[in-house]
Amino acid sequence: MNERVKEGKPHYLSIGRAVSQVAEDAVVRAVEGLEGSQACFVLAFVPAHLDIDETVAALGRHLRGIPVYGCTTAGQITTQGYESDALLLLAFPKEHFRCASLLFSDLAPISAPAIGAAAQKLAEKFRHTVGWNRLALIFADGLCKQEDLLASTLETALDGLPTFGGSAGDGFRFERTFVLHGGRAHTDAAVLILLETDLEFQGLGFDHFLPVGRQVVITGADPEERRVYEINGAPAALEYARLVGCSVDQLSPEIFAENPMLLRHNRKYYIRAVRNVSENHAISFLAAIDDGLILTLGRGQAIIETLESELDLANDNGNPPDFILGFDCALRKLEIEQKQLHEPVSGILRKRRVFGFNTYGEQNSGVHINQTFVGVAFFEPQPRALNL
Known part of the structure; x- marks a missing residue:
């Protein structure tokens, strides 16, 4: 100290x-x-x-x-x-x-x-x-x-x-x-x-996150509700679970906390944190989201x-x-x-x-x-x- x-x-x-x-x-x-x-x-x-x-x-x-x-x-x-x-x-x-x-x-x-x-x-x-x-x-x-x-x-x-x-x-x-x-x-x-x-x-x-893995695309979203229905053309929760390496049943606030999505703008990454997953495999976020956004999975560091x-x-x-x-x-x-x-x-x-x-x-x-x-x-x- x-x-x-x-x-x-x-x-x-x-x-x-x-x-x-x-x-x-x-x-x-x-x-x-x-x-x-x-x-x-x-x-x-x-x-x-x-x-x-x-x-x-x-x-x-x-x-x-x-x-x-x-x-x-x-x-x-x-x-x-x-x-x-x-x-x-x-x-x-x-x-x-x-x-x-x-x-x-x-x-x-x-x-x-x-x-x-x-x-x-x-x-x-x-x-x-x-x-x-x-x-x-x-x-x-x-x-x-x-x-x-x-x-x-x-x-x-x-x-x-x-x-x-x-x-x-x-x-x-x-x-x-x-x-x-x-x-x-x-x-x-x-x-x-x-x-x-x-x-x-x-x-x-x-923050303490760095981008990992390849970029993904939001292919179906409701911007007003900050809700995503599709990622890479697949049901959002299923694709997110695949990206982080778990099953949909294992998705939880703890998983969301360690695996946010990152949006790059002007050479800087901004975090788009997951709020929750609904029964229809939609994902709700805590910040602005939209169709066509290109995101990268984030992983925490030290x-x-x-x-x-x-x-x-x-x-x-x-x-x-x-x-x-x-x-x-x-x-x-x-x-x-x-x-x-x-x-x-x-x-x-x-x-x-x-x-x-x-x-x-x-x-x-x-x-x-x-x-x-x-x-x-x-x-x-x-x-x-x-x-x-």
């Missing part, structure tokens, strides 16, 4: 965490962990087992007017590393953060012009503080199937403002996911947060070494981040647990002070992707020279 890494709590983030089967109890205990911080806003990452309406109502009562954003999750990254049943609250202090937010509802079908205009208006009204840095965060309904166009629309509307985010999850149930805004939980919706801070930041995004290397960050002064806000695909977590690497990976996340959640997809500078780690590393503010 890099010697620059500092142990202990972040200086510029307060963290509350609680595990309970009861929403009220989880919220009370998690809020206690925030240590009475003067928060500009709080991010709440909610485990699948908690009743979302009860959780949101309790957050409103106990955080007393502090804006709460966030979503339901497929897992959390807490002070303990990877977890599945913890309510995680991250409080961003007023002294170092300012924000403005917007809810996009009724996403399907998405209206790119309306979303772009609303985002531009929000950015114009958000007063800029001299010397502070700006970025944007997105939390989207992970089952809305609109994140691809949403991410690209916001990238254009916000004129290249660094944008990072994740799609809400529900613990691999694939039934209903929620985003939090305005004291309520919303489906078929997304939350945009414009964030300003005097902290330095660096964006990061990485996931721990990749994680350590990519999180080995430093600013110009050689100092590590104070904390990293992380959006980590749920399929990465599934692969890690399948390989019995939960403890070493959690140890890396703890030492790097990574906090966030496991997603149904990640957004990174205008692109919606799968099976990646996307994050924002925040560094302590730099002393500013006095103008004498």
